[in-house]
Amino acid sequence: MGNKSLQELVEIYCTNPADGIRNSIISKSTPLIRSIIGKINRPDQPLAHREDLESAGVIGLLQALDSYDCERNIQFNTFAYYRIRGSIVDYLRSIDQLPRKQRKNYGQVQEVIQRMSQVLGREPSDEEIANELEMDMDDYYKLLSNVQQRNVLSLDTPAYDENSGSFYEFHEDPNSETPDTNLEKKERTEALQKKIGQLKERDRLILMLYYYEDMTMSEIALLLELTEARISQIVGKLLIQLKGDLGQEQVVYVNN
Secondary structure, three states: OOOOOHHHHHHHHHHOOOHHHHHHHHHHHHHHHHHHHHOOOOOOOHHHOHHHHHHHHHHHHHHHHHHOOOOOOOOHHHHHHHHHHHHHHHHHHHHOOOOHHHHHHHHHHHHHHHHHHHHHOOOOOHHHHHHHHOOOHHHHHHHHHHHHHHOOOOOOOOOOOOOOOOOOOOOOOOOOOOOOHHHHHHHHHHHHHHHHHOOOHHHHHHHHHHHHOOOOHHHHHHHHOOOHHHHHHHHHHHHHHHHHHHHHOOOOOOOO
């Protein structure tokens, strides 16, 4: 079984769901699980070690395996990606405790960026935003970095959840569709592309490299000759800015 691809193993499992094949699939999927984890900034707490996240990822993988339909023309790794990622995010949400004061700060940053952009006719600088918030620059930058760390690869969700205080996005079942699904996806994509297209060239590049080229923060920092911390701060600010702009347009978003 070692020389077979993941897709081949899954297709065999569809007709012969034996434990040995199941274990081979788990082993073959380990790089995928670790790749997904590598794109998620883990909170600094004992319950968020890589081994914990890998276990959560395996749970998502097995859920995907049990519900995968070999008759559908969908590659298993594409199908499983959302289940794995969703399972990891659900685990992170379950251990995430965001203080109410910090939740309020995120909303304040979003409001200040929107208000100052309208008043100034341009994007406010970090110094201007921090001054308006009456925050020390170090504290402001820590806030931005925390936004990036708590937003797990998603521009599709609100900036924060008032009720749960969680920054981890909700994952819908990729198989569940409504009559408006395609229209919603198209509207979401077009609105997001429009907003990204209005960003500064450097900011657009950072988002493209991080979200679409799968480059890490350190790799982007090296390429642009910035620090990894600065890249994290920029991404955090862009997430707040984009989500605020999209929210103003009252576009309904669901996770893709």
